[in-house]
Amino acid sequence: MPKQVVIPPGTTTPIAPFVPGTLADGVVYVSGTLPFDADNNVVHVGDPAAQTRHVLETIKTVIETAGGNMADVTFNSIFITDWAHYAAINQVYAEYFPGDKPARFCIQCGLVKPDALVEIATIAHIGTAGSGA
Template identity: 75%
Template sequence: MPMVPVIPAGTGKTLAPYSPGAMADGVVYVAGTLALDKEANVVHVGDAGKQTEFVLEQIKSVIETAGGTMADVTFNSIFITDWANYAAVNAVYAKYFPGDKPARFCIQCGLVKKEALVEIATIAHVGKQG
């Protein structure tokens, strides 16, 4: 089945040539998401918790645009710039996944925008297309 881009209404410009999400055969792949406004500027500079909330709201928007919910998320890849922010990220993350938790990993690394503290990429199974 061909890939269908998933672009929520009001999506701002991206930093590179990609779609916020892509769906194929009922699986939504959400691109690595940073806390960026519509002009690709980092928001909530210095606050990992607020950035995590912003990122998860963006991911939620992509999944809902594809016809799913956060309960359909099966896997998250989490990238943080400093382990000191791990607890803040997890505190917000737990609010978005209160029941059964999706599989995930978390690594410390550099991100494409120096003010960004967290990036999350997601996979969700929302059902068959068509």
């Protein structure tokens, strides 16, 4: 199966050369997702919980556009700017993965825009029924 780009309706041009997601062989790879608005400005400045919710909603949209749902997520790569935000990020994260949790890692690092507190990249296995985009 050739790869298909996954671009949810209303997606704006990214700040770098990438697409929101790629579907290949029933697996959706979601690019690193930052808490950006339609103009690529950081939303909810200073609020790690609200930024995490925004990021996970964006990821959810990419996965749903490909034909899956959040229960299909198998792996998340989480990047945070400060361990002080870890508890707030995890509280929101747990809302999006209430049952069996996906595997993941979390590291502290700098992000592309200083006001961004969290970035998440995701892999979801949706099988062969995904519609692509």
